[in-house]
Amino acid sequence: MERIMDVIHQRRSVRAYAEKQPGESLVRELLDAAVHAPTAMHLEPWAFAVIQDKAVLKRYSERAKSILRAPGGAVGWGSAGRAPHDHPAMLDDPAFNIFYDAGTLIVICRRQGGPFADADCWLxxxxxxxxAAAKGLGSCCIGFAASVLNTAAVKRELHIPAEGAAVAPIILGYASGSVPEVPRKAPEILAWVKP
Ligand SMILES: Cc1cc2nc3c(=O)[nH]c(=O)nc-3n(C[C@H](O)[C@H](O)[C@H](O)COP(=O)(O)O)c2cc1C
Known part of the structure; x- marks a missing residue:
């Protein structure tokens, strides 16, 4: 049980990767861990696309950057919203790859709608x-990828059902260096109701 606490504290978002790729059996182990998450009404709404082709990832990255830079591309930045054209400067950098040149992307998709399908996918x-962290792999969730992965063309390419969606895009690989901890604020406790 202490081990899980260690893994929670040691996980980092990794943004620089070595060339070595996780093999198929390791990826399958991670998918098996994914499907052991809790799932509302036991619907198990998830399905996965695994992309281990850097040329495809580069193509998706370029497309994502142009979608995110376009007027209206700010849609999806969150409920707080952003002004049109207010995108992170890195999206203007031709050398920037939204997948940080990782060789593996796992897209956790929902096969259909439903009130908790997205929550299940995030769990x-x-x-x-x-x-992944327990197995010595680095990972990073790539929200930048959501727009391109949900275009009709990419959904078709990845066999994501039309009524489903790409929810959680996660890059994976072996970190090419150490990654410092990103500190957190202490939990803000709004209420602790006791008799
Ligand atoms: C929903 C979601 C979307 C994210 N999208 C991106 C992204 O597009 N690019 C990126 O570099 N990091 C992305 N991150 C990673 C966060 O920046 C990172 O989790 C946060 O800074 C805390 O760092 P840590 O994960 O190392 O603790 C995303 C994280 C989440 C949960």
């Missing part, structure tokens, strides 16, 4: 990222 995503 699966955290299981997958913690399992």
């Amino acid at each position: 699966a995503a955290e299981n997958l990222m913690l399992a």
Whole structure:
């Protein structure tokens, strides 16, 4: 049990990767960890696309950058919203790859709608990222990829059902260096109701 606490504290978002790729059996182990997440009404709404082709990832990255830079591309930046054209400067950098040149992307998708389908996919995503950390792999969730992965063309290419969606894009690989901890604020406790 202490081990899981160690893994939670040691996981980092990794943004620089070595060339070595996780093999198929390791990826399958991580997918198995993902599907052991809790799932509302036991619907198990998830399905996975695994992309281990850097040329495809580069193509998706370029497309994502142009979608995110376009007017209206700010849609999806979150409920707080952003002004049109207010995108991170890195999206203007031709050398920037939204997948940080990782060789593996796992896209956790929902096969259909439903009130908790996205929540289930995110729980699966955290299981997958913690399992990756436990296996010595780095990972990073790539919200920048959501727009391109949900275009009709990419959904078709990855066999994501039309009524489903790409929810959690996660890059994986072996970190090429150490990654410092990103500190957190202490939990803000709004209420602790006791008799
Ligand atoms: C929903 C979501 C979307 C994210 N999208 C990106 C992204 O597009 N690019 C990126 O570099 N990091 C992305 N991150 C990683 C966060 O920046 C990172 O988790 C945060 O800075 C805390 O660092 P840590 O994960 O190392 O603790 C995303 C994280 C989440 C949860």
